[in-house]
Amino acid sequence: MTDAFKTPVFLITGASSGIGAAVAHTIAHHCPTARLALTGRDTHKLQTVANTLANLEAAPLLLTGDVTNPSTSTAWVTQTLTAFGRLDCLVNNAGVCGSIGLVQEVSPQMIDRMIDTNLKGPLYLMQAALSQAMVAQQSGTIININSVAGITAYPYWAVYDASKFGLRALTEAVAEEQRGNNIRVMGIYPAAVDTPLWQSIDPNHTPDKGGMLTPQHVADAVWYTWQQPAHCHIKELILSALNPSV
Ligand SMILES: NC(=O)c1ccc[n+]([C@@H]2O[C@H](COP(=O)([O-])OP(=O)(O)OC[C@H]3O[C@@H](n4cnc5c(N)ncnc54)[C@H](OP(=O)(O)O)[C@@H]3O)[C@@H](O)[C@H]2O)c1
Helix, strand or coil: CCHHHHCCEEEECCCCCHHHHHHHHHHHHHCCCCEEEEEECCHHHHHHHHCCCCCCCCCCEEEECCCCCHHHHHHHHHHHHHHHCCCCEEEECCCCCCCCCCHHHCCHHHHHHHHHHHHHHHHHHHHHHHHHHHHHHCCEEEEEECCHHHCCCCCCCHHHHHHHHHHHHHHHHHHHHHHHHCEEEEEEEECCECCCHHHHHCCCCCCCCCCCECHHHHHHHHHHHHCCCCCCCCCEEEECCCCCCC
């Protein structure tokens, strides 16, 4: 059994909340020997998640910083390699939605925030993971947490749609570029998921969460795609709710 399967090393962005925290729990549940590097901007929130991962053989590495800064990605991969010696799976999950509305009403600041976080953030992380670790290893998996908004453009969500369509293009192109290096690059496309992200869209309006997916549904999809045999490449996984409420 190779190290990648005995003690796989994961770098999960946005692990302090919602889907990212569920991914960390799910990996720890299925594979206590995994090494986890968890990122977010808030040390306290990250530590709270880490405290619930007591079954891990090795304490998770907690990395704070902003994904919109390319030097952060470089530093996170360097620190992961220093701590664990390898990087087997990057889960690009950190993302924001911001306000929704007619495109002419979206502020330049909000446009930058969504494009920088949802598109440039995963791009910088992919560059760092590939150039610092995976190409030299000739192995690795990159899982980009996208959205159904990366496949269907929804009115009033135009900038979020654009960030996620862009991420889908990156995912597809890089997947083809890295095939020959035995590196799998894939996208997971969930419908609405019950996470704190919805509060950030409109703190005064709570959507009907009854028909939403849960973070666990997405985390289970991450685990499913990761633990396929190395030769098996699930390029896209779309998670829909059977009876959506949003
Ligand atoms: N919720 C949904 O309905 C839904 C549906 C489809 C796809 N998604 C996608 O799923 C991913 C996770 O979202 P979620 O619903 O779990 O949201 P969430 O609970 O709000 O979590 C977002 C995570 O991203 C991190 N983050 C945000 N901006 C960051 C930045 N600039 N630098 C570093 N970290 C940053 C946050 O860390 P901090 O602690 O620093 O804030 C947090 O850990 C996103 O890419 C989102 O687009 C969500």
